[in-house]
Amino acid sequence: MPAADLTTQVTEVADGLCTYLDASPSPFHAVDSAAALLTAEGFTEVAETDPAPSTPGSYVVRRGGSLLAWSTAHLDGPGRAAHTPFRIVGAHTDSPNLRVKPRPDWARAGWQMLGVEVYGGALTNSWLDRDLGLSGRVAVRDTDSPGGVGHRLFRTDDPVLRVSQLAIHLDRNVRSEGLQLNDQQHLAPHWGLGAGPRSFRGWLAELVDADPDDLLAYDAMTHDLTPARRIGADGELIASGRLDNLATSYAAVRALLHAVSEPSGAPAVPMVVLFDHEEVGSTSERGAQSTFLPAWLERIVLAAGGTREDLWRSLAGTVVASGDMSHATHPNYADRHEPEHPIVMNGGPVLKVNNNLRYATDSLGAAAFALACEQAGVPMQTFVTRSDLPCGSTVGPMTSALTGATTVDFGAPVLSMHSAREICGTLDQAGYAAALAAFLAPA
Incomplete structure (x- = not known):
């Protein structure tokens, strides 16, 4: 060309x-x-x-x-x-992103949390304070599929998750010493309020229209909900x-x-x-x-x-x-x-x-x-x-x-x-x- x-x-x-x-x-x-x-x-x-x-x-x-x-x-x-x-x-x-653990449900301080693992070399600070959706695939019981297991893709672009950053008033050294994030302690998203945990498997089964007992496994991951777009004064760049x-x-x-x-x-x-x-x-x-x-x-x-x-x-x-x-x-x-x-x-x-x-x-x-x-x-x-x-x-x-x-x-x-x-x-x-x-x- x-x-x-x-x-x-x-x-x-x-x-x-x-x-x-x-x-x-x-x-x-x-x-x-x-x-x-x-x-x-x-x-x-x-x-x-x-x-x-x-x-x-x-x-x-x-x-x-x-x-x-x-x-x-x-x-x-x-x-x-x-x-x-x-x-x-x-x-x-x-x-790189945040991926949902096999047993992700827990609660703390009145918040319903979701257990995630960092996938790849993510700049983890960039996942803070963002509206996050979920996507991936699920394995469901299906007698018509080989091995009795069928696979379905899923995604939700509803803002179901957020990893909230600690306020500067509670971390006065963040500007002088830099942000320090522990993958286990500081990157778990919250997705609801309540004294007890929410069932991720139940939520996912409903999303893919399956019985929770038929949802055998999943590969689930987060994504930022901001759409791809051209940016800059003359549209010279693409952000995504x-x-x-x-x-x-x-x-x-x-x-x-x-x-x-x-x-x-x-x-x-x-x-x-x-x-x-x-x-x-x-x-x-x-x-x-x-x-x-x-x-x-x-x-x-x-x-x-x-x-x-x-x-x-x-x-x-x-x-x-x-x-x-x-x-x-x-x-x-x-x-x-x-x-x-x-x-x-x-x-x-x-x-x-x-x-x-x-x-x-x-x-x-x-x-x-x-x-x-x-x-x-x-x-x-x-x-x-x-x-x-x-x-x-x-x-x-x-x-x-x-x-x-x-x-x-x-x-x-x-x-x-x-x-x-x-x-x-x-x-x-x-x-x-x-x-x-x-x-x-x-x-």
Whole structure:
């Protein structure tokens, strides 16, 4: 997409991202929203228990809060080969938040409380004094479902929870010594008044229209109820929860749809994989360290009539772009950033480099991403953390290790990462999607 075309895409991409963010308070909803965008454009959803599709086409599969989608529609005909390499964009669907404990009901000082656990590296102070809703999925007794268990998504955008901060009159040192929060003592939300606890399980069963005895388990989490919106004097920024990393998830889905509608001449299978559990290490049945991606790469090759030899030939030519949001240079803390690598909001996608391999980028991967940005007509920035500060990581290194594919880590600039509400650049989102579309369909 030429640079001149980006100006016509800014509002469309920004509005689409805000809609996606508001529809996706949990990883399960993020996957549901992404699948809806894909199936609306002709992708066919398949179940993991079904055979991998052998007919050329566009497909999507889910595993809990993770999703994988790919297209072989453009490879129909005699030119199709089982060892065709993949072009993969990876991202993640989870974000730090407060998650409900299995036995959450308690009361104190006339308040009905809800027991929660901090998920991931949350900036816990950002969850104070906010109207909070609840979302996730429940497992219910269902004799018509496999194993007798059915799953349902749930969400409420009613302001049912709040974590109230202690008044400054009772914590006089907070301004001089900073806010000190104990996860167990200070982050439990209140959601009612009464001498005894309220039943969360009963409340949730009513919400999903189930008998409390049939509600077997749940994955429940909080979300800030402030909607995503454009902010700033000229609307140059987007403020929302979960930008890390649903902004990448949305850009990846848009890029895949563009790559399918306008395939390149280069023989490659465009693919997007959105993992759950990145914020807590990715070690789960659906995280980046799971079998989800490697198993489906093999299944796709075998379904095309290939062999294990064809799989390894395919992976030898595969390139993975691992996307996660990147730190923009903070104007109030500019000294915390590498001075020779400033990251400007609305300055373009960010190549992420770390020589200790917290990011998987090497020169081959960097070149592939640079060419994608060049093809899309968008500027590229490069992030390196200060040498005296530790560096975060993402799904790139583990995806690279599991597949043996050339991998590059990248992102889009963001401030307030891991806050309940982050901000990113409006223009950056159009450039982000354009760069990923070029990566999936290289010229």
